[in-house]
Amino acid sequence: MTTVVTTAPTETAPRPTGDAPDTAAAFRRLTVLPDGPEKERVQEVLLRAWLPMAHRIAWRFRGKGESADDLRQVAALGLLKAIRRFDPGRGPFEPFAIPTIRGELRRHFRDRMWDVRVPRRVQDLRNRVRAASAELAHTPGSPHPTVARVADRTGLCEEEVREGMTAMESYSALSLDAANGDSDADGPNLADLLGEPDDGFDLVVDRESVKDAVRRLPQRERAILYLRFFEDWTQSRIADRMGISQMHVSRLLTQTCARIREETLSPAESSAP
Numbered sequence: 001m002t003t004v005v006t007t008a009p010t011e012t013a014p015r016p017t018g019d020a021p022d023t024a025a026a027f028r029r030l031t032v033l034p035d036g037p038e039k040e041r042v043q044e045v046l047l048r049a050w051l052p053m054a055h056r057i058a059w060r061f062r063g064k065g066e067s068a069d070d071l072r073q074v075a076a077l078g079l080l081k082a083i084r085r086f087d088p089g090r091g092p093f094e095p096f097a098i099p100t101i102r103g104e105l106r107r108h109f110r111d112r113m114w115d116v117r118v119p120r121r122v123q124d125l126r127n128r129v130r131a132a133s134a135e136l137a138h139t140p141g142s143p144h145p146t147v148a149r150v151a152d153r154t155g156l157c158e159e160e161v162r163e164g165m166t167a168m169e170s171y172s173a174l175s176l177d178a179a180n181g182d183s184d185a186d187g188p189n190l191a192d193l194l195g196e197p198d199d200g201f202d203l204v205v206d207r208e209s210v211k212d213a214v215r216r217l218p219q220r221e222r223a224i225l226y227l228r229f230f231e232d233w234t235q236s237r238i239a240d241r242m243g244i245s246q247m248h249v250s251r252l253l254t255q256t257c258a259r260i261r262e263e264t265l266s267p268a269e270s271s272a273p
Helices: 024-032 037-059 068-085 093-112 120-137 147-154 158-167 199-215 219-229 235-242 246-271
Strands: none
Touching: 024 037, 037 068, 037 093, 068 093, 120 147, 120 158, 147 158, 199 219, 199 246, 219 235, 219 246, 235 246
């Protein structure tokens, strides 16, 4: 039998405090039961009894970008973990369960609510830097704490502080359709700032690749090549300029391009495995 984490219907306000159920007998029974369907049934009874408390804790995490239903489900999972780990001999259940549920909710936000995934170490740096920056910002005369002051407050080195500050910008991301700075709705958006592939770079690479082969061409072939591809002359005009037929110009261009291609590609082909 599998324990089902069940949540109550959506509430519009948190329930009043002070409604902790009397489940001491159920917890004592849970400690002596062997693993099996009966133990899981008792766990589910305890889970249902303490769900109002878990939902109150989840309510405090509202307004942070996660749905209320998801928060209640995470809180219920934390409650189930607390029930399974609780030792009745160490005191009341509620003081033990509350930190467990809160920790589960915090881990949920830390691990799943980042738009840009960063390592957990960096997430922890971000939290320490953010907390220290907030404290220092309320200190008279330091509305914008420096990296050095944050490092002194947190005990981190300045490089770690900078890393944490960078991570503070990774928790949420802007849409590319968002407005660019203070521009109005009809102005440019962030996508307008993105670059596009430039075919000119490929042209530069191609020109550099064939440069040596072109230099080794006879003067006439080099002149025909220049007039055709750099000056954009027609074959007929080149033929008139060179005093040869248009067919001859066509053959020379074909032969010249083939020679350049062969000389340019042969070193790469000879070095290929």
